[in-house]
Amino acid sequence: METALKESKCITTEEFLINMGPQHPSTHGVLYLELKLDGEVALGCTVHLGYLHRGMEKIAESRTLTQFIPFTDRLDYIASMNNNLAFVLAAEKLLGLEVNARAKYIRVVIAELNRIASHLLGIGCFAQDLGAFATPLFYCFRDREKIVDIFNELCGNRLTYNYMRIGGVQFDFTKEIEIKIKEFIKYMSNKVNDYEWLLSGNVIFLARTKNVGVLLKEVAINYGVTGPNLRASGVKWDLRKDEPYSGYENFQFDIPTGINGDSWDRYKVKLEEIKESLKIIEQAIGALPEGDPTVKAGRQHKLPVGEAYMRSENPRGELGFYIAGDGSFNPYRLKIRPPSFSNLSVIAELVKGCKIADVVCILGSLDIVMGEIDR
Amino acid sequence: MVKFLDIIFNTGIGVALLGFISASAMFLIWWERKVSAWIQNRFGPMRVGWHGLLQPIADAVKLLLKENISPASADKLVWWLAPFFAVVPAVMAFICMPFDKNLIARDLNTGVLFMIAITSICVFGIFMAGWGSNNKYSLLSAMRAVAQIISYEIPLTLSVLTVLMFANSLSMQDIVRAQSKYWFIVYPNLTIAFIIYIISATAEVNRAPFDISEAESELVAGFHTEYSGMKFAMFFIGEYTNFFIISAIAATLFLGGWQGPFLPPVVWFLLKTYAIVFLLMWVRWTFPRVRVDQLMAFAWKVLTPIAFVNLLIAGLFLIKTR
Amino acid sequence: MQSVNFFEVIRAKFPEALQEESTQAIIIPKEKLLTLARFLKTHEPEFDSLHCLTAIDRKERIEVVYIFCSLKAKASLTLKVYLNINDLKVESLAGIWKAADWFEREVYDLFGVTFLNHPNLKRILNPDDWQGYPLRKDFTHPNIVKKP
Amino acid sequence: MKKYFQNIAIGALSLIKGLVVTFKNIFCPKITLQYPSERQSMAERFRGLVDLRVNKCIVCSQCVRICPTACLSLSAKLTEEKKKALESFKYNMELCCFCGLCEQVCPVSAVYLNKIYEVASFNRQDLYIDLLNPEKYVKFVNPAVK
Numbered sequence: 001m002e003t004a005l006k007e008s009k010c011i012t013t014e015e016f017l018i019n020m021g022p023q024h025p026s027t028h029g030v031l032y033l034e035l036k037l038d039g040e041v042a043l044g045c046t047v048h049l050g051y052l053h054r055g056m057e058k059i060a061e062s063r064t065l066t067q068f069i070p071f072t073d074r075l076d077y078i079a080s081m082n083n084n085l086a087f088v089l090a091a092e093k094l095l096g097l098e099v100n101a102r103a104k105y106i107r108v109v110i111a112e113l114n115r116i117a118s119h120l121l122g123i124g125c126f127a128q129d130l131g132a133f134a135t136p137l138f139y140c141f142r143d144r145e146k147i148v149d150i151f152n153e154l155c156g157n158r159l160t161y162n163y164m165r166i167g168g169v170q171f172d173f174t175k176e177i178e179i180k181i182k183e184f185i186k187y188m189s190n191k192v193n194d195y196e197w198l199l200s201g202n203v204i205f206l207a208r209t210k211n212v213g214v215l216l217k218e219v220a221i222n223y224g225v226t227g228p229n230l231r232a233s234g235v236k237w238d239l240r241k242d243e244p245y246s247g248y249e250n251f252q253f254d255i256p257t258g259i260n261g262d263s264w265d266r267y268k269v270k271l272e273e274i275k276e277s278l279k280i281i282e283q284a285i286g287a288l289p290e291g292d293p294t295v296k297a298g299r300q301h302k303l304p305v306g307e308a309y310m311r312s313e314n315p316r317g318e319l320g321f322y323i324a325g326d327g328s329f330n331p332y333r334l335k336i337r338p339p340s341f342s343n344l345s346v347i348a349e350l351v352k353g354c355k356i357a358d359v360v361c362i363l364g365s366l367d368i369v370m371g372e373i374d375r
Numbered sequence: 376m377v378k379f380l381d382i383i384f385n386t387g388i389g390v391a392l393l394g395f396i397s398a399s400a401m402f403l404i405w406w407e408r409k410v411s412a413w414i415q416n417r418f419g420p421m422r423v424g425w426h427g428l429l430q431p432i433a434d435a436v437k438l439l440l441k442e443n444i445s446p447a448s449a450d451k452l453v454w455w456l457a458p459f460f461a462v463v464p465a466v467m468a469f470i471c472m473p474f475d476k477n478l479i480a481r482d483l484n485t486g487v488l489f490m491i492a493i494t495s496i497c498v499f500g501i502f503m504a505g506w507g508s509n510n511k512y513s514l515l516s517a518m519r520a521v522a523q524i525i526s527y528e529i530p531l532t533l534s535v536l537t538v539l540m541f542a543n544s545l546s547m548q549d550i551v552r553a554q555s556k557y558w559f560i561v562y563p564n565l566t567i568a569f570i571i572y573i574i575s576a577t578a579e580v581n582r583a584p585f586d587i588s589e590a591e592s593e594l595v596a597g598f599h600t601e602y603s604g605m606k607f608a609m610f611f612i613g614e615y616t617n618f619f620i621i622s623a624i625a626a627t628l629f630l631g632g633w634q635g636p637f638l639p640p641v642v643w644f645l646l647k648t649y650a651i652v653f654l655l656m657w658v659r660w661t662f663p664r665v666r667v668d669q670l671m672a673f674a675w676k677v678l679t680p681i682a683f684v685n686l687l688i689a690g691l692f693l694i695k696t697r
Numbered sequence: 698m699q700s701v702n703f704f705e706v707i708r709a710k711f712p713e714a715l716q717e718e719s720t721q722a723i724i725i726p727k728e729k730l731l732t733l734a735r736f737l738k739t740h741e742p743e744f745d746s747l748h749c750l751t752a753i754d755r756k757e758r759i760e761v762v763y764i765f766c767s768l769k770a771k772a773s774l775t776l777k778v779y780l781n782i783n784d785l786k787v788e789s790l791a792g793i794w795k796a797a798d799w800f801e802r803e804v805y806d807l808f809g810v811t812f813l814n815h816p817n818l819k820r821i822l823n824p825d826d827w828q829g830y831p832l833r834k835d836f837t838h839p840n841i842v843k844k845p
Numbered sequence: 846m847k848k849y850f851q852n853i854a855i856g857a858l859s860l861i862k863g864l865v866v867t868f869k870n871i872f873c874p875k876i877t878l879q880y881p882s883e884r885q886s887m888a889e890r891f892r893g894l895v896d897l898r899v900n901k902c903i904v905c906s907q908c909v910r911i912c913p914t915a916c917l918s919l920s921a922k923l924t925e926e927k928k929k930a931l932e933s934f935k936y937n938m939e940l941c942c943f944c945g946l947c948e949q950v951c952p953v954s955a956v957y958l959n960k961i962y963e964v965a966s967f968n969r970q971d972l973y974i975d976l977l978n979p980e981k982y983v984k985f986v987n988p989a990v991k
Binding site for chain 1: 411414415416417512515519584586587590591593659660661663664668669
Binding site for chain 2: 853860863864866867868870871873874875876877879
């Protein structure tokens with residue numbers, strides 16, 4: 001036995017670098033992961049960002065607040081309504097504006113619909129990364145299509161909505177839209193257990209995701225991870241409950257949390273959150289108050305001298321806007337705190353010692369969007 | 376003179392077989408796209424010909440017209456030879472495929488052994504492709520493919536062995552005739568053998584939950600990343616011909632080959648094969664991919680022990696009844 | 698998330714801490730930042746998550762803004778450090794909160810504030826050979842198109 | 846030993862549940878459209894390309910000011926009765942982000958967004974549009990559109 005060991009001394013195996021480069025099918029956008037591999041096992045990875053950096057914060061400094069709203073659609077382009085909401089809430093907090101009840105309820109309904117659409121896409125792409133080729137993804141896109149049609153009916157565009165305005169929304173709900181939303185709730189609630197049957201129980205899916213990329217509670221908090229990834233590690237923290245904004249306090253819903261923070265928990269939390277969002281929409285649509293939520297687009301707001309920070313619960317985590325005004329129409333400084341930026345920073349720690357297939361699984365379960373990381 | 380006639384007769388069979396193989400490969404490609412479309416609530420190819428029937432031919436012509444790029448620092452000979460090693464063994468396995476009572480190219484008395492031996496040669500093709508194209512992703516995928524195919528040979532051969540014990544002859548025609556009373560799948564431990572066969576056969580052909588060698592999400596396109604044009608088409612046809620072979624073997628070994636009440640035997644054979652093909656396609660479009668080490672553990676820790684125990688029980692059962 | 702008026706507790710420990718009137722942010726001189734950070738992390742409502750870290754270019758000084766958040770006590774706190782425009786150096790908090798690592802690299806990349814003993818202080822969003830710091834007010838670049 | 850077979854049984858059952866879902870979906874109605882012949886009808890508020898009702902425009906250039914990407918530019922001239930009239934109205938479709946702010950801000954709703962969404966073209970000149978000439982979008986309108 002020793003002789004074999006001796007020989008094995010002189011056969012040195014050295015690691016090799018593989019570029020899960022900016023152009024790779026499972027990096028959810030233009031992300032460049034430089035993986036150090038020893039055979040099949042990944043030893044470490046360095047993350048290279050900036051391929052989608054458009055300088056949003058520099059652009060914001062030469063735009064008025066209403067003009068910047070179309071740019072917030074392009075941050076997390078899968079949940080643009082939630083970006084609009086976060087930006088508009090931050091602007092209203094700085095300007096000290098009040099929003100009437102109907103606009104708040106409409107905003108909640110729309111934000112939750114967009115959360116479902118975003119989670120659907122997150123789950124579909126995650127299953128696609130695990131190799132369930134295209135079938136769960138097409139089911140998710142088929143359901144997401146219904147939501148996108150409602151948005152197309154409501155504000156005229158399918159992906160970049162530019163729907164929320166400072167002090168209200170652009171269009172009011174018409175009768176058909178409300179009927180469509182109610183139909184969607186019924187349609188979606190029995191489609192969800194399709195996913196439970198197809199994915200959650202599946203033994204191959206479990207084997208691929210159980211205890212893969214375990215994110216401990218302390219590590220998650222330390223890295224600033226927020227949203228479903230944090231809740232999957234067992235931290236019961238959701239801004240809609242703990243720091244209610246835009247009328248979330250008068251809805252009953254509970255926060256799904258995971259147990260040991262592995263990829264399966266992150267998937268399960270997203271699936272449960274779709275059910276919770278359906279509950280919220282049902283309550284909100286039922287109790288839609290009267291009033292006129294629309295706002296004339298032309299009104300420009302002069303920003304007071306001072307700063308305000310407001311964050312809202314995006315499908316991927318907490319999106320924060322830090323706006324500093326100096327009395328003119330354009331913000332003096334606008335900082336965007338994207339959730340995927342901190343969620344992605346955990347990848348270097350989770351990837352040590354797992355296989356290439358797991359690297360793809362972890363990246364899929366973290367559900368990042370490069371648009372908001374690179375701004 | 377007779378030898379000359381023989382040669383013409385054999386080349387005639389060969390040409391007929393090649394015609395059937397390429398037609399069945401084309402049909403399988405079209406049908407796979409249709410089945411996956413139905414499962415995913417979409418139409419699948421509809422544009423070229425009625426319901427896209429001419430789509431495979433359109434693809435073939437497109438691939439023919441594509442430029443043949445070979446990577447600069449590739450190991451030229453190995454890289455050039457790889458597609459042949461992927462296709463030729465797949466085609467040769469049709470020699471002892473029993474389509475009908477007498478519609479068989481050559482009824483070797485060691486038919487099954489020949490088939491299993493030939494189909495395991497296409498591992499060379501994959502490894503040569505992986506090594507030849509001198510790129511990290513292909514090398515990784517080739518290593519995976521070799522490990523996977525070798526470790527799934529054992530459960531495959533064991534499950535086929537249990538069938539041979541019942542049919543006590545290696546020739547395919549005898550196996551089919553032995554199932555004249557009832558099909559082999561009816562016997563309890565042969566159903567287990569059937570399940571083991573199906574699982575390890577999908578792994579043999581790099582399909583469905585075991586397609587870790589050309590795993591789109593990890594290794595981009597695995598061993599045939601560097602191939603384009605006709606060479607890529609060769610891999611494609613090789614893969615679908617292998618797919619047809621394993622379902623045809625499963626049909627002959629477990630579902631009684633060309634035997635059936637009133638339909639002509641050839642139709643019965645094709646019906647059973649395409650039933651198994653549908654089952655494997657259905658499995659492919661439903662399940663996620665297994666990880667490399669789980670795949671190995673599954674082969675060695677689950678399939679092989681069960682195959683051995685099944686063999687033992689089959690032996691005891693045969694001693695008692697015969 | 699009421700930003701708890703935590704100022705008295707800090708003033709007791711760090712007399713030179715001031716309070717900015719408009720935003721209740723606490724201003725701390727550069728030298729005391731590290732000790733205050735450890736104090737915040739370990740003291741009673743531990744601010745266990747550094748939520749956001751950014752900077753504002755006020756032409757004669759750059760304000761580095763830290764927003765801490767305590768999940769247990771549901772409290773948040775804003776901290777500011779004023780850095781004179783010609784010596785932009787401040788202690789790095791990457792040792793205490795790992796979230797600070799990437800935030801600080803971004804502030805270095807866009808503002809030019811160097812964080813002392815940061816694990817690997819490199820540009821994160823712009824290419825490594827990029828000249829200048831884009832978010833500075835005096836940043837000009839040939840192909841910036843002024844909005845009419 | 847029992848646990849070993851129990852795992853295999855549970856695993857097999859879960860696989861079958863997945864197969865049942867896909868089998869059920871084979872008979873569901875197909876949802877994809879055969880694109881060139883069947884088209885998705887866009888909603889009434891759909892935001893396509895910027896268009897101009899020339900006679901309504903009162904040259905207040907609010908739309909030029911509100912546009913986030915500055916893709917509208919106009920120049921005016923004085924007519925005989927000292928009324929402002931449009932001389933040229935350029936629309937650079939390459940920069941436009943289709944946000945619809947110009948439509949909402951126009952007091953007389955002269956500027957509006959039409960329903961064209963097939964806007965691919967082979968050369969860049971097609972994207973610089975002069976809003977005054979009536980057949981500006983003829984080449985984008987697809988005859989197949991009912």
